Amino acid sequence: MDSLIEEKTFEGLTIETFSQTTKYENCEFRHCSLSNADLSDCKFTDCIFMDCDLSLAKLHQTAFRNVRFKDCKMLGLQFDECNEFGLGFSFENCLLNHASFYGTKIKKTGFKNCTLQGTDFAECDLSSAIFDLCNLEGAIFDHTNIEKADFRTAVHFTIDPESNRIKKARFSNLGLSGLLTRYDIIIEDDF
Numbered sequence: 001m002d003s004l005i006e007e008k009t010f011e012g013l014t015i016e017t018f019s020q021t022t023k024y025e026n027c028e029f030r031h032c033s034l035s036n037a038d039l040s041d042c043k044f045t046d047c048i049f050m051d052c053d054l055s056l057a058k059l060h061q062t063a064f065r066n067v068r069f070k071d072c073k074m075l076g077l078q079f080d081e082c083n084e085f086g087l088g089f090s091f092e093n094c095l096l097n098h099a100s101f102y103g104t105k106i107k108k109t110g111f112k113n114c115t116l117q118g119t120d121f122a123e124c125d126l127s128s129a130i131f132d133l134c135n136l137e138g139a140i141f142d143h144t145n146i147e148k149a150d151f152r153t154a155v156h157f158t159i160d161p162e163s164n165r166i167k168k169a170r171f172s173n174l175g176l177s178g179l180l181t182r183y184d185i186i187i188e189d190d191f
Helices: 173-179
Strands: 003-006 009-011 022-025 028-030 043-045 048-050 063-065 067-070 089-092 110-112 130-132
Parallel strands (some): 009 028, 022 043, 048 067, 089 110, 110 130
């Protein structure tokens, strides 16, 4: 039987002190070093992770429901292995390089000032998502639903309009080149 921990703040947790297969509700995790931790089957509801390192943590059937990540290092996380039921989170000032959201349904997800280099969004539902001041260099968008998503302040993305659903997605003039890469055309600034 899973134990339930509610409304608790955890400061400086490490792999050795983290309790696996636990339900956490309305908890805060601050300055925790959980790199390579096994978070499989844990359930996080209405929780906040601040200034934590979760790089390469195992996320098999991990439940993230309305979870905020702020100032976190989260390299190589496999969000596609998470429990899909109620999956919902937001990211602010996070390092999410080489993460995988492959095939997830994460509508309206907010990414603010995040680095998402090499992150896999293939076959993902990102409709109405917001990529505010995000670096998407090398991020993979293939058969991805980005309808009504906001990329106006995102940089370094490459999105093929023919292999992704982009209706009503928002882009700035400066970002248009990221939509035309497959055509191998040269876009020059006005002089």
